[in-house]
Structure formats: structure tokens, C-alpha cells
Amino acid sequence: MAVKPAPLAALCLLLTSMFLAVPAHAAALSVWVQSAADRAFSSTTRPSGAPASITLRAARGENEAAQILVRSTAAATGVRVTAGALNGPGGAVIPASAITVRREYNHPRISKIGVYQNPPDGGTAYYDSLMENTSQSLAANLTQPYHYSVRVPASQTPGAYTGTATVRSDGGDVTVNVAVTVYDVTIPPANRSTFKMNNWSTSAGWDYDGTVRAIPAQYGVQMYDAGWWRVIGNIAANHARHRNNVIFADFQALLIPDTTVDAAGTYTFGWGTFDRFVQTFVDAGAMQYIYTPHLLEGLPNDVVKLDMIKKVNGVVQRVLADPGTAETNAYLTQLFPALKAHLDAKGWTDLFYMSALDEPTTANQVNAAKWLYAKYRQYFPRPLTNEAHLRVLPQMEEDLTTATPHTMLYDSDVAYFQRRRLSGTDLWLYNSSSPQDKRMNRFISYNLAATRLTPWLTWKVGGTGYLHWGWNFWWDFSDLNRPSDTFDDWQTGDNWLVRPNKAAYDVYDSVRSETQLDGLEDVELLNLLAKTKPVAARAIANTLVTDSNSYEQSGTEVDNRHRQILDALVSPGPDLRFPYADDFAAGETSWRHSAGAWSVAGGEYVQSDSSAKWGITAALEGRAYRDVVASADVRITGVNADGGDTNWAGLMVRNLNATDMDTGYLVALRDNGQVFVYRSGVQLGTAAVPGYAPGQWTRLRVAARGGTITVFAGARKVLTVTDDAYPVGGLALVTGGASARFDNVRVNPETNPAEGRTVTASSSYDGDGWSAPAAVDGARTGVGWSSSAANMGANHTEWVQVDLGSARPLSRVDLYPRSDGANTGLGFPVDFTVQVSADGSSWTTVATRTGFPRPGAGAQTFPFPAADVRYIKVTGTNLGTDQLGHYHMQLAEIEGAGGNLAAGRPVTASSSVEYLDEGWLRADLTDGSRSALWYSMGWSSLPGAAGRTEWAAVDLGGPSRVSRVDLYARSDGENTGGGFPVDFTIQVSADGSSWTTVATRTGYPQPDASAQTFSFAPVTTRHVRVAGTTQRTAPYHMQLAELEVH
Known part of the structure; x- marks a missing residue:
């Protein structure tokens, strides 16, 4: 079962199995392909399953390369590599003059420095210089690499190109098939x-x-x-x-x-x-x-x-x-x-x-x-x-x-x-x-x-x-x-x-000058992507580089990210969003740290070293955020003597490197009850948490939207600062001179744009945990907003309104009743309307309910055709009474949803491998990561028989108006498209039991990394399921990187 990414993927892209045509009289000659970004040595032997053909992907104006490795069990003579033109769409050609093959020179005396990569034989010989491709003799049991590169002209027609390279020797020739995909992306020339x-x-x-x-x-x-x-x-x-x-x-x-x-x-x-x-x-x-x-x-x-x-x-x-x-x-x-x-x-x-x-x-x-x-x-x-x-x-x-x-x-x-x-x-x-x-x-x-x-x-x-x-x-x-x-x-x-x-x-x-060139071209592509999809650009970079000390060392993995940048550039979809929630029941698999003493204990994330003043972060790996609300339960358990109760614990938002606390925004709580926002050596603001006691749990929440950073302690807004230095970056938990415990981390990248927004109401009761801001504090349980106690004696009208800050596409409003034990559902209006507006003046009623029964805990969902919405207003015209006969209108939380309604939602499946270390998890099917990455590959069923049915389903949280499902295949090098079903249906259900098919496909070709889109007539549904009835290849598993519902 090809679940874990193969360590020798063919240069970041789907590898079509192509066999070498080896004459019988040249049987001793072994030829295989390796990423140009991975070192080859004379003592390198052919790995099992090594690719035998070249697959490259490139922008126009870019140079892309692979290595062809040649080894023989007996001495060979006349060894060289020739390359022909590559033929593409509509008669387009990448000419042979744009293709260069050079023999790598084995330098015998290389001084090993620092954290070096040791040759398999432990010697001091390393390949580096790229020489003329003249006929050479090859000693037995010695590997000779050749550097094959394609310089794609800036005017090249986009599309798929194919051709061959030929390893020639006096004993016979070996053909290496070549496939190059040219994207409709152009990088500027060197002087621009x-x-x-x-x-x-x-x-x-x-x-x-x-x-x-x-x-x-x-x-x-x-x-x-x-x-x-x-x-x-x-x-x-x-x-x-x-x-x-x-x-x-x-x-x-x-x-x-x-x-x-x-x-x-x-x-x-x-x-x-x-x-x-x-x-x-x-x-x-x-x-x-x-x-x-x-x-x-x-x-x-x-x-x-x-x-x-x-x-x-x-x-x-x-x-x-x-x-x-x-x-x-x-x-x-x-x-x-x-x-x-x-x-x-x-x-x-x-x-x-x-x-x-x-x-x-x-x-x-x-x-x-x-x-x-x-x-x-x-x-x-x-x-x-x-x-x-x-x-x-x-x-x-x-x-x-x-x-x-x-x-x-x-x-x-x-x-x-x-x-x-x-x-x-x-x-x-x-x-x-x-x-x-x-x-x-x-x-x-x-x-x-x-x-x-x-x-x-x-x-x-x-x-x-x-x-x-x-x-x-x-x-x-x-x-x-x-x-x-x-x-x-x-x-x-x-x-x-x-x-x-x-x-x-x-x-x-x-090989180093060519690898440096690849890095410079990568940055040009990152800058192009950052113009339209800054989160995607930053997230891709975060998967490779934690900081200058910690970075990916596999050239093949870097090639894969290069391809993902290209895929993201040509994808018409919006920028990425990575909703995330963690109660640490599954350990710390999503977090990276290089200092401190981090562990999971008692269902909490613990940093137990209070001695270090600075540099203690645990970063959420491979993700990035722009506008985001991030929160965590934080408890300081100890402080060192230097700093005492001024030492702190909290969150890093939008930091550039995972271990940085001097980029992005440090939002933290001191053990004296002070919260502060710090940016690059400058304290931007401080405030006190009312009633703070050392060692208490505090729900620390930060809303970073544009240049406004707002800090909450629970539902209470305690501090707002304005700063636009860091518009996008990562997220981390952090301590400074303190030991601390963290729990219930929640990251909302505007999947619910109502969280932390401004709430107005016809009246409001403030006390006992009730307040207007509590209606958008991200807490779906407990209490939230309540109308005033001043007018409880008679039935009357009350309303509450949320300003989302700007208009954005919405197709659903979720209302959460209070859920505090026996009082659950009290205060939820009996007759009410839900209205939306783009400007606060012209309102559209999207839901009207009369005689609404007292609900239980959980979302009461009201879908409507997608509209641009800035304001959400809930008006109760007939209120219920509490056990004392008092009339209130009460809600625990108000949420809005639009775009991809599956983001961050729970997934069920017929089976699931649940490989934590390899990133194959049910939850990863809706985590926002459309590209298969080592920490978030997606969902994979268990392997099994060829004809069995496997399925994965997402619960949208309530009735939703949907008309499109986007499926993303795994996209890890030669495995791209693997596991995507051949025959499958897309089904919808209101209750998760009775299903209606809205799309059927048979004989579906193996896809690339782009969205596979399936549109259908709009329906109102809560559950969406993809059921594969025929899987692609043995060992017959069904695999998807991401499932989106629109």
C-alpha cells in the first residue's frame, strides 16, 4: 500500500511507469533517475523501486533538471548520454538546443565540514563540477551521474512534452523516457x-x-x-x-x-x-x-x-x-x-x-x-x-x-x-x-x-x-x-x-550552482504566488523551512513543493485556509518544537521548563494564516526567579519562522495578570485581565484581521492594537521564563467570520458570564448573549446583530442555544427572523420561523442562497419564558458560514488507516490542505479487495445549500492521483442515513493535483459522501487529499 511518500519520487511529479529498453548484451548496465537536488555518489547503488524515467514540471523561463545515474557490474566503455527534442501540443517543440546533458566530475579531496552528507563508502569523493558529455570509460561497480537539464523558453507553449534521452555505451544503448509539463506561468528574466x-x-x-x-x-x-x-x-x-x-x-x-x-x-x-x-x-x-x-x-x-x-x-x-x-x-x-x-x-x-x-x-x-x-x-x-x-x-x-x-x-x-x-x-x-x-x-x-x-x-x-x-x-x-x-x-x-x-x-x-539556481527560481515563483495567494505561498515554505537550523534535506521533497507552487499558481481557486482544533487527545503530532520540554500529559500540552527566558515555541506545522482568530486555554504553572510573575505564556500569530518570537505578534499573559502584544522588540500594548489569580486557567484569544490585533480574555475584549508589519505567517504556542499548560487550541481562519466581531443588540444583560461579545467568542456551549433583565415581564421583540467588518460570501447562519445543563435551549426565540445585509440598511430575510420548539444543544442551522453579507441580524418577535416565567432572548453563539462548508468539519469513513506519523487521518480530509504533505496527506482507506466499496463522508454541521463538490487527489510526486477511485458516486443526505446520488462517474482517469470538480443542481443537505466502488490499483485503497463542499 503506497501510503507513505516514496523516498525516491521522480522529481516532484506523477511518474508514469516506463521501463528501460535494455539490450540483452548490455544487461550489466543499470540506469535510473534521481532528483537533481539530491546528491549522487560513486558508491551510490540503485535503490529498490528507483524511477527509470524523467518527469519534470516547469514554468516558462525556468530551468529544470534531473540526474541520470549509470552503474555497471562490469567495466563499460564509450559511455555518454544524448538527448533529443521534446514534442508537445499542437506541434510545439522544446528544441534539443534547450536541453543540456553534462557529466558530473568526482572530486577526490573534499574536506567534510559541519553537518555533512557522508558518501555511502565513507570516502572523501563528491560529485560537483559539470563537465563535457564526452564518451567515457566506466569502472565496474562505480556510479556515474549525468545532469540532464531543460531550459524552457519564456515563449514556450504550455502543455505536456515528451521525448527521450539515451545512455549510450559500446555494449548497447538504454532509453530513458522524458516528460516535461510546461505551466502557463512565466518567471521574469534575470535582469528583472x-x-x-x-x-x-x-x-x-x-x-x-x-x-x-x-x-x-x-x-x-x-x-x-x-x-x-x-x-x-x-x-x-x-x-x-x-x-x-x-x-x-x-x-x-x-x-x-x-x-x-x-x-x-x-x-x-x-x-x-x-x-x-x-x-x-x-x-x-x-x-x-x-x-x-x-x-x-x-x-x-x-x-x-x-x-x-x-x-x-x-x-x-x-x-x-x-x-x-x-x-x-x-x-x-x-x-x-x-x-x-x-x-x-x-x-x-x-x-x-x-x-x-x-x-x-x-x-x-x-x-x-x-x-x-x-x-x-x-x-x-x-x-x-x-x-x-x-x-x-x-x-x-x-x-x-x-x-x-x-x-x-x-x-x-x-x-x-x-x-x-x-x-x-x-x-x-x-x-x-x-x-x-x-x-x-x-x-x-x-x-x-x-x-x-x-x-x-x-x-x-x-x-x-x-x-x-x-x-x-x-x-x-x-x-x-x-x-x-x-x-x-x-x-x-x-x-x-x-x-x-x-x-x-x-x-x-x-551541481551546487544549478541547485542554487533552482532556489532562486523557486523564490520568483513564491513571489508570484504571494501576490494572489499569500497564505498558500507561506504555508508551502513553512513545510520545508522551520528556521535556518531546521529544514527539509530531501531534494525530492523540495521538488514536490516546487510543483505545488506551480499547481497553486494555475489553480483558479481561492487562497488556502487551515481551520484547526486540538484537545491533544492524539498527542502532539501537529506541532514542531526545537527548545523547551514539551509533552502531552493529562490531555493537555505541557511545557515544563521554566528556566529558559526566550525561544520556547511549539509551532503548528506547515500551516499559515492571514486573517485569523486563534485561542487556547493557558495556565502558567511556574516561573523562574529572573522575571518572576512578569514571565509569560501565550500565542505567536503570523510569525515568519516557526521558532521566531521576534517576527509576527507575541500575544501573551504574564503571571501577574497582564496581557501584552509584542512585535520585533517593541511592546505594542498592555492591559490587565480583571480578577486574574496566579495559576488560573485563562481563555486567551487573539483576532488578527488586517492591521488590527484584538486580544480577549474569555469573551472580554481587553486590548486592541493596530500594526500592519506582519500580514501573514504561522502560529505557535509559546512560553518565556515560565512553565505552562495549554489546552483546547482553536484556529479559525475566517471559516466563521463572526467570531470576535462587533455585536449590537436591542438590549443586553452583562453579568454571570452573559455579555454581547460572548455571542461571538467562539464558545458554542455554555452561555453567551442575553437580552436585558429590565423587560422580562411581558412578551416583546428583541434583536441581536453582528457586524462582520466587511461583506463576504455567506450561505448559512448557525445559532447555538444556551447549553448549561437543565437550562439548555431556554431563551431561544419561538418566532424569529434571520436577516442579512451588505450595508446595514437594506435587509434580506433569509429565514422565518414560527413556533420553533425549544432546541437542545448544538447548531440550529439556517441555509440560504449565497449572498455577499456584512451584517447578520436575528430578531425574536415571540419569546419563550424561563422557569420563572420571565421573557428572555438568549443565544450562546452566532456563526456565519460560506465558501467551502466542509472546512474543519468532522469526517466519517468506511475505514481509515489513521497513520498519525504519516499524516493519513480522517480529520485531514477537511483540514484545508489541498496538497498532499508529509504531515497532512489526507484520508486513506485500509487496503482490501479490488471490488469493495470505500467511502468518506463529511458532516456540514447542519442543513446547507450546496451545488458543488471538489475532490483533490494525493499529490506527492510519483504517487499523484494514486488512490483516486475509478468508479464512484457523490451522495447527499439530510440525516446521514438516507442518501441521494448527485453525481456518478465511471472509468475516471487518474487525476493530477488540480481540483476535480463535480457540479449539480442546488440541494439542501447536511451530509456529503464520496463512495468509491472500483479502486485504481493494488492494494486497492481509496485516497483523497481534501474534500470541499460549496
């Missing part, structure tokens, strides 16, 4: 990207050592000769292909060949070489921004020098000079206005980044940098400035328009960098020779996901760019007299991402 990629590249200037010596030494050329310019041209083309859109150009070094200095010290700056250099990248389509290396050098013993051009012994050259002197001030007074005038003339001023000093740390370095930026701002009033930082330097805030912290620095002071971002400063992340721990980096010995997901991490924290220092520093730091042997020397991958192709004056890409 939404994300900035700055890989520092060596050419001219910078350190004036390895930078200027690397290219001449590797290629046998001289600076600025024809061969050198040929190399630069190929680097520019490579930058364009790999979205390296921030070019690293030392403008001052490039001035040296064309600049003159007269006897009076007057400079005539010559821009010819600089212009040629930049224009080379412009013409290649690579230049979106120009980043000049830092002009100040931090030298040993805290010495700082300015790089400046000077005429020495008749030769114009670079010299080092003290900053802040008369000479250097005079020099910059000539240089900067000349630079400004030239950039203005070229139209490059707003694209040019100035950098003062790399990684300043000391006061002397900071002062020198501030001196340079002050001079620069005299001539560039709206500059772009950027430099890599290893320390928090508040004194440089006015000087830098971009904050670029090392990932370790960002993690250590999230609040500071988020405050800077929110104030308008761009945020980039960078890494280099560190970190060497669990955090992402692009070392050769790391799993490739660590390279691909770095742009994802940057995107998640609100960053817009990523910097790494070493694109092609091909010089040996241990011996500055020789260039590096980039293929066979000991290396980590820090100094270079590509290697010199000397014969072609070009560079060899690497």
Missing part, C-alpha cells in the same frame, strides 16, 4: 528579478591579489587582453543563466587603465574599461544592479586604509592611504561627483551599490566607514549602500540602505534586523566559510537542499537578497604564490561555485 543574488566574482580590483591573478593564471591570459575579455563575456552569460543579477564590479579598479592625473593632482577619470565591463553584463541580460567591492581595507592591528588611485613614479595605480586625511578627502571630492555624473549619464545611478568596508567590527573600522559614507552622500542623496556584517552596529543605520547580516548574526538578533526591515531597510542574508553547524550553507559536503533552500529562508524572513563571497576565487589562500587546482586539490566549496573551463575560456557549472 524580484530577488537579488550577489555572488562575488573575481575579475579586477577587490583585494588586488587573488582577484586579479586568478583569471590570468587559470586561463593563460593577461588583464584586459582579448582572452580576458572573452572570459568575462562568458562569465556574464553564465550570470544571466543563473540569475546572478547583482554584478560585482570594482569601478575604481576598472578606472585605472583609462585615468590620468596631472601634476596638480587633478584627475581625469576614464570610463572606457568600466563601461565595457558593465555593458558586457548588460548585453548578456545579467545586470540588474552593480555592486562595487568595499573601498576600505581592514588590515591587521586594526589598521584601516582607503583604496585610491594615485600616480606613483609616473604610473597610475592603486595605493592604500589613511582615511580622513586631506589627501583622501580631496581624492573622494573628485571621485564621487565624477562617478555620480557618469552613472547619471548611463542611467545606472539607481542600480549602483556602494560598499565601504567588509565585515566592520571595531570602532576604528566603523568610524572609517561612516566617514566614507558621509562623503558619498554629499553627492548621492539617495544612495544604495550595502556591506556584509558580523556584528550588530546601530551606529551605522543611517549609512546603510541594506542590512546584510551573516545568518548566525541574524539568528542572534532577529528583532533588530526585523525592525530595520520594517523601517524600510532592505534585508539580505549572507554566508561564507561559516556557519559550519546545522545552518544552511553551500559546502560541497552538505546536502544540496542546504544550497537550494537558502533563498527560501531569505524569502521567509522578508529578505530580498542573498550574498556569498566566493563565486570564482580560484587562488590558494594557503599558498598565495599559486592558483588553486579547483578539481583535485583539497577543497570545501567555499571559495568557488564554478570552475575554469580553460579550453573554452568559459566556466564549468556545478
